[in-house]
Amino acid sequence: MLLSSVPPLPTAPASSSSSSSSSSSSSSILHFLPSSTDPPYTLLENHPSLILLSQCESIHTLKQVHGHVIKTGLHNTLFALSKLIHFCALSPSADLSYALSLFRSAPQQPNPFIFNTLIRAHSLTPSPLHSLNTFSEMIASGVQPNSHTFPSIFKSCAKSKAPREGKQLHSQVIKLGLQSDPHVHTSVIAMYAKVGELGDARKVFDKSPLRDAVSFTALVTGYVSEGRVDDARTLFDEIPRKDVVSWNAMIAGYVQSDRFEEALDCFDVMKEAGVEPDQSTMVTLLCACGHLRKLELGEWIGSWVRDHRLSSNLQLTSSLIDMYAKCGEIDKARDLFDGVEERDVIIWNTMIGGYSHLCFYEDALALFDLMLRSNVKPTDVTFLAVLPACACLGALDLGKWIHAYVDRNLKSIDNASALWTSLIDMYAKCGSIEVAEQVFRSISCRSLASWNAMTSGLAMHGHADRALRLVSEMTDEGYQPDDITFVGVLSACTQAGLVDLGQQYFNSMTQDYKISPKLQHYGCMIDLLARSGKFEEAKSLMRSMDMEPDGAIWGSLLNACKVHGDVEFGEYVAEQLFQLEPENTGAYVLLSNIYAGAGRWDDVARIRTMLNDKGMKKVPGCTSIEVDGVVHEFLVGDKFHPQSKEIHTMLDEVDKLLGEAGFVPDTSEVLYDMDEEWKEGALSHHSEKLAISFGLISTKPGTTIRIVKNLRVCRNCHLATKLISKIFNREIIARDRNRFHHFKDGFCSCNDCW
DNA sequence: ATAGGGTTAG
Known part of the structure; x- marks a missing residue:
């Protein structure tokens, strides 16, 4: 059996330019733009450039709109600049560096909205601490932070586990008197909980009269991440009006603590409470189903996904694939995988991991x-x-x-x-x-x-x-x-x-x-x-x-x-x-x-x-050898390899030289001994000898031959391989079911004891 | 105009 070959080693990572998807259709948007002779617009919100801006779908079209904004002089208004920066920094096709260049070239002092936008944009990147620099810049320019500034910046602290910075910012919040704003309040609790300062999170929570489901839930998650699920549950039970997010946090808490049964129980109570589950609930439940091998519930979630027309949701689909794989239903997992048109790296990883998890290693490879051929990194x-x-x-x-x-x-x-x-x-x-x-x-x-x-x-x-x-x-x-x-x-x-x-x-x-x-x-x-x-x-x-x-x-x-x-x-x-x-x-x-x-x-x-x-058949002996990145498998007496003829010619040569070296196969074994490999024909047809012969004809003289056998090496083959290593001057490294044998100069590293 | 809590792969 042949596996597909290994692709060449990639050089530099392919730099995928985001603009590659934008096609020539973008030019069509331009003839809607007003020329400078159009009547003036008193209400900026209704300016056609800004309407176009809100309809932009790619950074490419945006840059065209931007050009027009400059032509009409609109860029001199902070309002238009804010819109532009907001779009560049936070739209689905965001280009933060372009947003920053707009910000740097701003003709006037940027307003709080622009700073808030950039702080939030940084908090969503892989290096969220940059938002702290923007915050410092904001302070240095004399622009006062407001209640919209802090939630994003606390998220950055939480993401990058920065308790010191978080604490300093918390004191800023108090100085500015923003601590009673619900958004700020909750983000402070969440920040402390996530940087591992649960005591501080609890203090902030206890001191404030604000006790909605949102701030409760932030604290519940904090207890969960400390591994204190039971304390989390006590707190959770106190939440006055639990919403779907609160339930999700509790269910996820059990899952993260490997308490999958309780996660499912919690879901039952949630249903009784009449709270509708959402995608997050299902993703978490699928994780529990996989671990508990609860195929039935998993299938039910699968139909829930179809009923809610969420089959194109990659998160849900990869969770379903993982659930099926963990339940041993690899074909159903693969069907789902094959049905996805645009696959992300996670779904590839899930499917490959599913094969590996079930020891379907050939399929995994x-x-x-x-995956590599599909240009997924x-x-x-x-x-x-x-x-x-x-x-x-x-x-x-x-x-x-x-x-x-x-x-x-x-x-x-x-x-x-x-x-x-x-x-x-x-x-x-x-x-x-x-x-x-x-x-x-x-x-x-x-x-x-x-x-x-x-x-x-x-x-x-x-x-x-x-x-x-x-x-x-x-x-x-x-x-x-x-x-x-x-x-x-x-x-x-x-x-x-x-x-x-x-x-x-x-x-x-x-x-x-x-x-x-x-x-x-x-x-x-x-x-x-x-x-x-x-x-x-x-x-x-x-x-x-x-x-x-x-x-x-x-x-x-x-x-x-x-x-x-x-x-x-x-x-x-x-x-x-x-x-x-x-x-x-x-x-x-x-x-x-x-x-x-x-x-x-x-x-x-x-x-x-x-x-x-009893109709029992022994496991067939099978030896594999990798040559130039291709894994070749040989069975006893295998004649199916494309180079079978050459291999058998080599095999005859090997037998001849073995005979000349004085090797006498133990014929009593052939007649009576049923060693691990079923005796169907001559001993020379044992799978390891086929693999070694193939190795001898397809690798350079003097190089090491590596083979992997699924059973233990039999006595005759062990003796033969020792001689082959000497006759052909090759080091042969053989892995059998139990251990390695290094054959060299007629000796084996196992000292004939295996 | 902007902002808060929860979720997946091994």
Whole structure:
């Protein structure tokens, strides 16, 4: 199967000029303009230029109107200038820099309206603190701020989390005696609540007699953002006449605190109170539906959206897509996505994230590709959804492309730490553990998650010593290890067979760090003990668990039974596994291998018959390899690749050279052993050998070949790959279901223990 | 002429 190729690395971000949409039709507006010979207009409001101004739909036409305003001398009136600036700064097609140039070239002292307009315009930009500069300029020009000035400026303080500036402005409000204006009052409360000064917000609220739903709601949101939902609820219950915004704030409060059931309960009470929900209510409810997998309510909201003719609303549609994806209804999500004509970046991110969330990684990458081809610029959120797909599929080239794109194009990243952590994880899972470490060393915003990703990456590659040193470096830097850190530590010990050390860490985790072991920790320990043949200790650890062992734990025990040839215990373990996971064919295969190892061929045949009777098919072995940004997948005996002929020619050559090097396939395995990969034909047709052969013909001699396999590597392939690495002088990095194998000069980094 | 509280993607 082929995935669409990676687009070339973009150079500079495409500077989208806003005027590109305006067409030549704009000239038609001009013949309505009065010439200078027209009669004078006494009422400025009715001047045709100003009427045209209010009808302007683009900045392009506005500039034409502006030219005419100058011709007629109207620009000398502050009224016309105000209109012009207001339009430029706040209309849907705003051009703030043009508004500012009009402001700078004003022939007279600007009026408060113009200052207020500019302050508000700045408050809506990504750098809202500029509105404080405009405010200072206003004061310096001797223009007095009024009740319209402060709400926007407090919004700026709130947006940029500036409590100091907010406090100073609050004292200005009191000096000017504007504190009893309802708009100013509410914006002060909201400002304090949003910059984390809930005490001040409460003081302002308590001191004033103004207690409408609006000021109440501002305070409710403050409690929510402090995580005090129950206090918010107490206050909410006191609101005399709750309007839709008050209800929305309360419902959102529950959602933000992950209390989704209560959010839905709150919605029920809202309906009983007879308050009509609006778009915001629905967006918030959809979030709760997704988390609770409440498909039915979600569908109901979907029909509400259609009934209210809001299907073109992108916010609602992306929330619906997210809800469907979280409920596992990916096709319904995609149908909605396909129905949207003008997609914004959020809706792309939602759909890609939906695929990634359900582990449909190929679809996620295909849609990401389509997104780039549609000239939509990806964001950090896009990459947070795409990188796990790269990591899972081993799409290293695409991952590298994203890394370069982030370095070049994303100047300020909202989720910088999460993004770097995803990159570290991607490099590690794609086999580039050294690059993963380079990235880890280069970043300034390391979080516990970054340390954890690096640790488990090293563990995956069998570098137990480096993983353990990293963790001690981490604790030296003052980070407190969490349960995930210990999963990395214990799996490092497991991969390297460090039994005593593993036990020490396990004890330290519970005793020193008071972390109660989870299933994964037990899994690592039981795997570690069983592999070393310490079955009794593994069993007693299992008995000490206060939870039921899962399939993975029984599976690792069964695997250990195979390695140590313990038939009796193996039969017992297999029985447990059959009961827990009747559909797990791997369990039958393992038991069959145990019988084969003991020469009990009748039992081998019995298991095979059992599998056939149940109509069970094993998961087909599949290996993927990325060449020039394209991911190629191979199945057992695959003949569907476009270059199949060349691949099989190479395969024959490989077999010939392997034979000359003394490689003898284990024929007993072919006859009796049912290893993880179903034996359909010759061993040389195993998917990893196909992928390696393809790699040999399509990459330069001497370069590293990276492959990803969905199952564990079988013994024959492991031996063959070691020899191939020597014969062809290639480093081969193979990821199997459990870990990495670095094949080089005839050896493997796992020391033949996996 | 202008201004207040609430909402989404991982």
